[in-house]
Amino acid sequence: MRKIIRMRRRYQVPGQPEDSHRLELEETRAVAAAKERLLLIHIQEMEELYQVLRARVKELEAARQENQEMFLAAMEALARTLEAKDRYTRGHSGRVAKYAVRLAAGLGLEDGFIENLRLAASLHDLGKIGVREEVLNKPGRLSPEEFALIKEHPLIGARILAPLAPLRELIPWIKHHHERYDGGGYPDGLKGEEISLGARVIALADSFDAMTTDRPYRKALPLEVALEEVRRGAGSQFDPELAVKWLELPWTELAQLPLTCH
Numbered sequence: 001m002r003k004i005i006r007m008r009r010r011y012q013v014p015g016q017p018e019d020s021h022r023l024e025l026e027e028t029r030a031v032a033a034a035k036e037r038l039l040l041i042h043i044q045e046m047e048e049l050y051q052v053l054r055a056r057v058k059e060l061e062a063a064r065q066e067n068q069e070m071f072l073a074a075m076e077a078l079a080r081t082l083e084a085k086d087r088y089t090r091g092h093s094g095r096v097a098k099y100a101v102r103l104a105a106g107l108g109l110e111d112g113f114i115e116n117l118r119l120a121a122s123l124h125d126l127g128k129i130g131v132r133e134e135v136l137n138k139p140g141r142l143s144p145e146e147f148a149l150i151k152e153h154p155l156i157g158a159r160i161l162a163p164l165a166p167l168r169e170l171i172p173w174i175k176h177h178h179e180r181y182d183g184g185g186y187p188d189g190l191k192g193e194e195i196s197l198g199a200r201v202i203a204l205a206d207s208f209d210a211m212t213t214d215r216p217y218r219k220a221l222p223l224e225v226a227l228e229e230v231r232r233g234a235g236s237q238f239d240p241e242l243a244v245k246w247l248e249l250p251w252t253e254l255a256q257l258p259l260t261c262h
């Protein structure tokens with residue numbers, strides 16, 4: 001463009017500087033218009049690219065959601081597999097999950113933690129799949145050897161779930177759901193806050209459901225008696241802060257909920 005202007009200047013008729021100036025002005029305007037058109041094309045292309053990216057992100061989010069739902073359905077199937085084998089704990093995992101979620105919500109814990117808790121509580125007894133059926137379903141009290149077999153189930157559950165990367169954080173909650181706050185539990189004899197919060201919540205929900213439902217060796221305890229057991233166990237069997245919150249839950253209302261549903 002500058003070359004053209006220079007050529008025009010060389011062949012300019014003397015005495016007509018206005019024409020040359022006008023030409024230069026027109027050329028500058030033409031260049032500006034061309035630049036503007038290019039910019040508009042560029043903006044349009046960017047907008048199209050943005051739309052394509054948005055659609056792709058939406059697709060990926062839908063696929064992620066679908067994968068998550070499939071994963072949760074597979075976990076639910078695992079939990080139900082156990083309940084098909086162990087008739088005394090039918091409905092137990094679902095109720096423990098409900099109680100654990102209710103306690104966690106009462107404590108104001110964050111949504112992500114509560115969702116993980118729901119899953120871990122649903123799977124907490126999965127390891128019983130690895131315990132012989134005649135021991136699991138034995139009416140009456142267990143012998144020390146049989147009880148030793150039952151006590152393996154938190155470790156078996158942790159081993160079964162170990163290859164599943166999305167559950168890595170939850171595995172200690174399952175492995176330690178039979179630990180006691182005073183260190184007298186199993187499998188590792190952990191004490192106080194050495195036991196993860198998820199495991200402490202599940203331990204309380206699990207024991208409470210065991211107390212309030214019929215077992216092979218005894219009838220369900222009345223609600224008031226079970227709540228008194230939680231009060232007595234605060235600081236020994238149970239985390240005292242969790243026990244206090246547990247006793248504040250609206251149990252009259254919760255007791256009306258059907259206990260056998262998931």
Ligand SMILES: [Fe+2]
Binds near residue numbers: 124125153177178206
């Ligand atoms: Fe258990």
